[in-house]
Amino acid sequence: xxxxxxxxxxxxxxxxxPDVWLWVLLPTLAVLGLIFGLPLADxxxxxxxxxTGPAQVGDALTLEHYRAFVTDPFFLVMVVRTFWLGFxxxxxxxxxxxxxxxxxxxxTSRWRGMALFLVISPLLxxxxxxxxxxxxxxxxxxxxxxxxxSIGLIDEPLRLISxxxxxxxxxxxxxxxxxxxxxxxxxxxVEPELEEAAANLGAGxxxxxxxxxLPLSLPGVVAGSLLVFAMAISAYTTPAILGGNRVxxxxxxxxxxxxxxxxxxxxxxxxxxxLLFAALLTLLALRVRTKGGxxx
Amino acid sequence: MRRLALPGIVFATFIxxxxxxxxxVVASFNSGxxxxxxxxxxxxxxxxxINPLFLHAVYVSLVVGLSTAFLSTVFGVxxxxxxxxxxxxxxxxxNSLCLSPLMVPALVTGVALYQFSLxxxxxxxxxxxxxxPGLVLxxxxxxxxxxxxxxxxxxxxxxxxxxxxxxxLGATPLxxxxxxxxxxxxxxxxxxAIFAFLMSLDxxxxxxxxGGGDATTLPVRIFxxxxxxxxxxxxxxxxxxxxxSVVLMLLLDRLVGLEQFFGSRH
Amino acid sequence: MIRRIxxxxxxxxxxxxxxxxxxxxxxxxxxVACYGGSFTASQKKYAADLYTARTGVKVEFxxxxxxxxxxxxxxxxxxxxxxxxxxxxxxxxxxxxxxGVLEKIRPDDVxxxxxxxxxxxxxxxxxxxxIFFSVxxxxxxxxxxxxxxxxxxxxxxxWNPKLAGHIGVPTLDNTMGHAFxxxxxxxxxxxxxxxxxxxxxxxTLKAQSYPQSSSVVEALMTSGDVWVIPWxxxxxxxxxxxxxxxxFVIPTDGAFAGYTTIDVVKGTPHEKEALAYxxxxxxxxxxxxxxxxxxxxxxxxxLAPVLAAYPKxxxxxxxxxxxxxxLRTIDWVTFNKVYPQAVSLWNRxxxxx
Numbered sequence: 001x002x003x004x005x006x007x008x009x010x011x012x013x014x015x016x017x018p019d020v021w022l023w024v025l026l027p028t029l030a031v032l033g034l035i036f037g038l039p040l041a042d043x044x045x046x047x048x049x050x051x052t053g054p055a056q057v058g059d060a061l062t063l064e065h066y067r068a069f070v071t072d073p074f075f076l077v078m079v080v081r082t083f084w085l086g087f088x089x090x091x092x093x094x095x096x097x098x099x100x101x102x103x104x105x106x107x108t109s110r111w112r113g114m115a116l117f118l119v120i121s122p123l124l125x126x127x128x129x130x131x132x133x134x135x136x137x138x139x140x141x142x143x144x145x146x147x148x149x150s151i152g153l154i155d156e157p158l159r160l161i162s163x164x165x166x167x168x169x170x171x172x173x174x175x176x177x178x179x180x181x182x183x184x185x186x187x188x189x190v191e192p193e194l195e196e197a198a199a200n201l202g203a204g205x206x207x208x209x210x211x212x213x214l215p216l217s218l219p220g221v222v223a224g225s226l227l228v229f230a231m232a233i234s235a236y237t238t239p240a241i242l243g244g245n246r247v248x249x250x251x252x253x254x255x256x257x258x259x260x261x262x263x264x265x266x267x268x269x270x271x272x273x274x275l276l277f278a279a280l281l282t283l284l285a286l287r288v289r290t291k292g293g294x295x296x
Numbered sequence: 297m298r299r300l301a302l303p304g305i306v307f308a309t310f311i312x313x314x315x316x317x318x319x320x321v322v323a324s325f326n327s328g329x330x331x332x333x334x335x336x337x338x339x340x341x342x343x344x345x346i347n348p349l350f351l352h353a354v355y356v357s358l359v360v361g362l363s364t365a366f367l368s369t370v371f372g373v374x375x376x377x378x379x380x381x382x383x384x385x386x387x388x389x390x391n392s393l394c395l396s397p398l399m400v401p402a403l404v405t406g407v408a409l410y411q412f413s414l415x416x417x418x419x420x421x422x423x424x425x426x427x428x429p430g431l432v433l434x435x436x437x438x439x440x441x442x443x444x445x446x447x448x449x450x451x452x453x454x455x456x457x458x459x460x461x462x463x464x465l466g467a468t469p470l471x472x473x474x475x476x477x478x479x480x481x482x483x484x485x486x487x488x489a490i491f492a493f494l495m496s497l498d499x500x501x502x503x504x505x506x507g508g509g510d511a512t513t514l515p516v517r518i519f520x521x522x523x524x525x526x527x528x529x530x531x532x533x534x535x536x537x538x539x540x541s542v543v544l545m546l547l548l549d550r551l552v553g554l555e556q557f558f559g560s561r562h
Numbered sequence: 563m564i565r566r567i568x569x570x571x572x573x574x575x576x577x578x579x580x581x582x583x584x585x586x587x588x589x590x591x592x593x594v595a596c597y598g599g600s601f602t603a604s605q606k607k608y609a610a611d612l613y614t615a616r617t618g619v620k621v622e623f624x625x626x627x628x629x630x631x632x633x634x635x636x637x638x639x640x641x642x643x644x645x646x647x648x649x650x651x652x653x654x655x656x657x658x659x660x661x662g663v664l665e666k667i668r669p670d671d672v673x674x675x676x677x678x679x680x681x682x683x684x685x686x687x688x689x690x691x692x693i694f695f696s697v698x699x700x701x702x703x704x705x706x707x708x709x710x711x712x713x714x715x716x717x718x719x720x721w722n723p724k725l726a727g728h729i730g731v732p733t734l735d736n737t738m739g740h741a742f743x744x745x746x747x748x749x750x751x752x753x754x755x756x757x758x759x760x761x762x763x764x765x766t767l768k769a770q771s772y773p774q775s776s777s778v779v780e781a782l783m784t785s786g787d788v789w790v791i792p793w794x795x796x797x798x799x800x801x802x803x804x805x806x807x808x809x810f811v812i813p814t815d816g817a818f819a820g821y822t823t824i825d826v827v828k829g830t831p832h833e834k835e836a837l838a839y840x841x842x843x844x845x846x847x848x849x850x851x852x853x854x855x856x857x858x859x860x861x862x863x864x865l866a867p868v869l870a871a872y873p874k875x876x877x878x879x880x881x882x883x884x885x886x887x888x889l890r891t892i893d894w895v896t897f898n899k900v901y902p903q904a905v906s907l908w909n910r911x912x913x914x915x
Contacts, residue, residue: 021382025390028375028440036397036405036437039412043404054657055636074910096312099305113549117542118310121317123494124541126515128522129534132781133316133323136331139785161787162771176313177494181487185450188483219452223445227491230398237500241778244771245733248913251401258407259629260735261905262636262657271404278399282392329805331784347603411637418641425644426624505634508624508644509593520598520625524856525800526777 047268054262065269075270079277082233082249085167089232090225092172093179097224101183102213106192116184120177131170131241138166138242162244170242171232178231179224186220187213226282233278250274317538324531342528343536350533352510353517357497359428360513364435365493371436372443372492373485377477379444380451394444397437406505409434413506426508434506435499439492446491450484497537564872568851572608588618590832592839593645595634598625601856605649605843608851613842619835628654629735635663635827646830647839651737652821655688656894664688665826671837674844674862679886682821682861689825692843693852694859694880696889697741698817700798701790702783704807714790716813717745726768730782730791733772734908741818742792743904744892754896757904765911772913776800783808794820799857799878819880819889822858853879859886 047065049057069075104115122130137143138160145157160166190213198208214221236251245252250270257267324343328336379391397405413425424430458480462472478485503513514537518530594610596602602623610621624631628650635658638644650658658664666687669675675683675690682691699714706713711724720729732738743760744753752759770788773779776797782788783806795817798810824843826836842848849860850868859879860869869881880886 019382019384021378022384024374025378025382028371028378028394028444029390031371031436032394032397032440035409035433039408040400040405042415043408043411054661055633056661074914077914096305096309099302100309103302103306113545115310117545118314120490120494121538121541122313123498124538125317125320125534126518127498127500128515128519128777129320129530130316132331132522132526132777133319135781135785135787136319137315139782139787141786162782173312173316176309178491181490182446182449182484185446185484185487186452189450189453216453220449223449226395227398227442227445230395234399234401236401236403240774245735245774246771246913248909251403253909254401255403256735256905256909258403259627259633261902262629262633263902267404271400274401275396275399279392279396282395282399283388286388286391329784331781407633407637410634414638414641504626504630508626509622512625516625517598520602520627522599522777523627523775524597524599524601524797526780527804 043264044268044272046264047266047272049265051263051265055264057265065265066273069269069273078248078250078253079273081247082251082274083277083281085164085171085239085249086229086233088168089171089175090229092168093176093228094221094225096172097176097179097183098221101180101187101220104180104184105187105190116181119180122173123177127174127237128241130174131238134166134170134173134242135161138169161242162246164243164247166242166244167239167247167249170238171235174235174238175228175231178227182224182227183217183220186217186223190216222285226285229281230278233274320531321535321538324528324535326528330526330528330531339528342532345527345529346532346536347529349512350514350517350529353512353514354533354537356428356431356507356511357514360431360435360503361493361496363428363432364439364496365489367432368436368439368443368492369485369489372440372488373447373481375440376444376447376451380448380454391448395441398441401501402438402499403501405437406434406501406503409437409502410505425506426511428511430506431503431511431513434502435492435496437502438495438499442491442495443485443488446484446488447481450481450487454480564850564854564875568847568854571847572612572851588620588835590835591620591622592647592832592835593622593624594839595631595645595648596623596625597627597649604852604855605848607855608848609839609842609845612848613839617835617838619832619839621839632658632661632663636661639663641829642831643827643829646827646832646836648825648827649692650823650825652691652823653737653740653892653894653898655684655821655823655825656898658825659686659688660898663828665828665830665833667826667837667840672841672844674841677846677862677864678844679861679863679883681819681886681891684823689823689840690844691821691861692824692849693822694861694886694889695820695822696795696812696817696859696880697738697792697820698795698810698812699790700779700793700801700808700810702786702788702807703809705786705789709789713809714811714813716815717792718749718815719813720790720792721763721767725790727770728787728789729767729769730779730788731764731767731769731772731912732792733774734905735774737820738793739772740897741820741892744818744890744897745792745815754893755900757900758907761904761907761911765915769912780806795879796856796858816888816890817880819886819891821861853881 046057048061048063050060050062052058104112125133135142140157144160148154148158160169194212195208198212203211234251236255239247239249239252254267254270257263257270322335323330325338325340326332326335327339375394379387379394410425413430417423424433458476459472462476467475498515500515500519503516504519507513507516522530596605602625606623614620624645631648631650632654634644635648667689678690684690699720701714709724711722714720732742734743743757743764746763747753747756747760750759750763771782773782779791779793780801783801795810798808802808802810824840826833830836844862846862846864849862850865852858853860854875857878859881863883866882869876880889
C-alpha cells in the first residue's frame with residue numbers, strides 16, 4: 001500500500017493521484033484520534049458547562065468561561081507572555097543550535113558520536129532533577145555569578161532564577177536537543193559542494209549561509225522551530241521551578257486550575273484556547289512554507 | 297580567527313548542555329548537603345542506598361520508552377510520508393493537527409486519558425489505567441508527533457529519482473520502500489524515535505495519571521519521592537541513567553558505529 | 563535509642579505474627595493512595611507489612627499528591643474506585659467530602675479511634691487524622707547573623723523590609739501556602755473569608771519566589787537565595803537533620819495545625835479490609851515508627867508520655883496535649899468556599915507583580 005502509493009505519486013503528474021496518501025495517513029490519524037483527540041475533546045467539553053463544585057459541572061451549556069477569558073486583559077497578557085516565551089526560546093534555540101548542528105553535520109571527527117550523545121544528555125535526567133541542578137549554577141551565589149563577579153564584570157549578583165530569565169534558560173537548555181538533532185539530519189543532506197561552489201564564485205561565508213545553506217535547510221528550521229515552540233508553550237515543570245511560580249503562563253495556569261482549584265471549566269477553556277492559537281500559528285508557518293514549494 | 301569561531305560556539309554550547317547534568321553527577325558523589333557546591337567530600341554511599349523501587353521504576357520506564365519509540369515509529373513514518381508527499385486539500389490542517397498533542401500541556405492529556413481509560417473500562421471492560429500498555433498508549437500521543445515532525449524534516453530534498461530508478465530496475469514497491477526510501481530517511485527516523493524515547497523517559501504528568509502501582513515510571517517515582525526526601529540517592533539514580541547511556545553509546549559506537557544510526561555524508 | 567527500641571518491637575511483633583498466622587491468606591489486594599518517598603516507606607514498614615502478615619491481605623501503594631488523588635477520585639465517581647484508601651491533607655479531605663467520594667467510618671469498626679486526640683477525629687464521621695503537623699517559620703541562622711537580623715519571633719516579623727527579596731513564600735497551591743495566607747489575613751484584620759486582605763498583605767512582602775515543593779526550598783536555601791520561608795515542621799527538620807543551618811521557630815502568635823487524614827474511598831469493594839488497615843495505621847507502634855522516621859506528630863494520645871521521654875525527637879513536631887491545643891486551626895470550609903477567588907487574586911496581585 002505504502003510503497004505502491006509512493007510509486008504512483010512519483011510516476012504520475014501530481015494532480016492525478018491526489019488521495020492515495022490520505023489512505024496511508026488514515027491509520028495514524030485514527031490512532032491519534034483515539035488516544036488523543038477523543039479523550040481531549042471529552043475533557044475540553046466541560047469548558048462549555050457551568051461549574052457546580054470542585055471538579056464538577058452541570059448540564060446547562062454556556063460560553064461564559066470563554067467570554068470571561070477573552071474579555072479579561074489579565075488573561076490576554078498571559079497569552080501574550082506564553083507566546084513571547086515560545087518565540088524567545090525558538091529564537092535562542094535556533095541561534096545556538098544552528099552552528100552546532102552545522103558542525104555535527106559536517107565534522108568527520110571520531111568524536112561525533114559522543115558529541116551527539118552530549119547533545120541529548122539533558123533529556124536523560126528527569127525534568128525535576130535537571131531543573132534543580134540549575135540552582136547551584138544560576139543562584140545568587142551560584143557558579144555563573146561567582147565567575148562574573150570574580151572577573152569584575154558585575155558588582156551585584158545577576159538574578160537568573162525565579163524569574164522569566166530563568167524560565168528561558170531552562171527551556172532553551174531542555175529543548176536545544178530537539179532543535180539540534182532536527183537541524184543536523186537536514187543539514188547533512190545539503191551537499192558541501194554547493195557551499196564550495198558558491199564560495200568559489202566569490203560569495204563570503206555570510207552570503208553562502210544566507211543564499212545557499214539557509215534556504216536548503218529551511219525545512220529543518222521549520223520543523224525544529226515548530227517542535228520547540230510547541231514544547232515551550234506547553235511546558236509546565238520548568239516554568240514552575242525555575243520561574244519560582246512568579247511567571248504565570250498558560251500551562252502553569254491550566255495546571256493550577258486542574259490540580260488545585262479543581263475548576264475544570266476554567267482549565268478546559270484555557271487549554272482549548274491555547275491549542276487553538278498554537279494550531280493557527282502552526283498552520284500559518286506551514287502555509288508560508290508551502291508557498292515556498294516544499295512541505296515544511 | 298574565523299576558523300576558531302565555530303568550534304568555540306560549539307564547545308560553549310556543549311558546556312551549557314552538560315552543566316546541570318554534571319552538577320547532578322557531582323552531587324551523587326558528594327558527602328555533604330546534596331546541592332552544596334563546590335562539593336565537600338567524596339562518597340559512594342548514595343549508590344548503595346538506592347531503593348529497589350527505583351530499579352523497578354527504571355525497568356518500567358525502559359519498557360515503556362522502547363515500546364513507545366517503536367510504535368510511534370511504526371505509525372509516524374507512514375504518516376510523515378503521507379504529509380510530505382501527498383497533494384490533497386487540507387494537508388496543512390492535518391499536518392498541524394498531527395503536531396497538536398505537543399501543544400497541549402501534558403497534564404491536560406494525562407487527566408483526559410485518565411477519564412478516557414475509565415470510559416473504555418465502562419464500555420469494553422479493558423482496564424488501561426495502572427498498566428504498561430496504558431502508559432505506552434499515553435506516551436504515543438507525543439511520540440507519534442515527534443517522529444512525524446522529524447521525518448518530514450528529513451524528507452525535504454529527498455531525491456525521488458532514486459525510487460524511480462529502483463522501480464525501473466524491477467524492484468517491487470515494497471522493495472523500493474525497504475531498500476531505498478527507508479535507508480535515505482533513516483537518520484531522521486532514528487532521531488524521531490530517540491525523541492519519542494527520551495520524552496517518554498522524561499514524562500511525569502501522563503504517567504502520573506495513567507500509571508500507578510506496579511506501573512510507576514522512574515520520573516514519577518522521583519517526583520513523588522523528592523517531596524519527602526530529596527537526597528543523594530535521587531542524584532545517584534539520575535547519574536546511573538546517564539552512565540548507562542554513555543556505556544550504551546560507546547558500545548554502539550564501537551560495534552556498529554553511530555554513523556549507522558544518524559547517517560552521514562562522509 | 564528509640565530507633566533500636568522500635569526495631570526490636572517491630573521484629574518481635576513480626577516474629578509472633580509469623581508464628582501464629584503463618585497461613586493467614588487472602589486474595590484481596592488493598593490499593594492505597596499515599597504521598598510517596600519516605601512517608602510511604604514508613605507506612606509500609608510500620609502499618610502495611612504488619613497488616614499483610616496478620617491478615618494475608620496485600621497492600622499496593624499508589625503514590626502522588628493529594629490533589630492528584632482527588633482528581634482521580636472525582637473522575638471515577640460512580641464507577642469502581644481507583645483505590646480503596648487514600649491519605650489526604652486536611653483541606654483536600656474537606657474538598658473530597660464535598661465531592662462525595664469518601665465513605666463515613668463508624669468508630670466501632672476502628673477500635674484505635676478511641677485512643678485519638680479529639681482534634682484528630684472528624685466531626686462528620688469521615689476518616690481520622692493519622693498525624694499532626696505544624697506550619698511555622700523556617701529560617702537560615704547563618705544568613706540572619708550575617709545580615710545582623712534578629713531571629714523571627716512572630717508572623718509579623720517576616721515583613722521586615724530587610725527581608726525583601728530574600729523571603730520565600732509557599733505558593734498558594736500547597737498546605738503551607740494556605741496557612742500563610744490565613745496568617746496574613748488575620749494580621750491584616752481579616753479572617754478565612756477575606757482572602758483579599760491576606761493577599762494584599764503578602765503582596766507587600768516582595769518575595770524572592772513562591773516555591774511549591776521541599777526540594778526547591780532546599781535548593782533555594784542551599785544557594786542562599788532564600789533566607790526564610792513559612793514551611794512545615796517535618797520537611798524543615800528533614801533539612802536540619804541533613805545539616806542545613808536552619809531553625810524552625812514557632813511564632814508567638816501561633817503555628818498553624820495541619821493534619822494528614824486517612825479515608826475509605828466510596829465504592830470500594832473491600833471496605834472491611836480497608837477499615838482494618840486504618841486501625842493498623844492508628845496503632846501506637848505504627849504511629850511511633852512513623853514519627854521516628856518522618857517527623858510528624860502521632861495522633862494517638864497513648865504516645866504522649868513516651869514522646870515526653872524523648873525530647874530530641876519530640877521537639878520536631880506537636881507532641882504533647884498542650885502543643886496540640888496551642889496550634890491554630892483553620893476554618894477550611896470557609897477557606898475552601900472562597901479559594902477560587904483567592905487564587906484568582908493571587909495570580910493578579912502577587913504572582914504578576
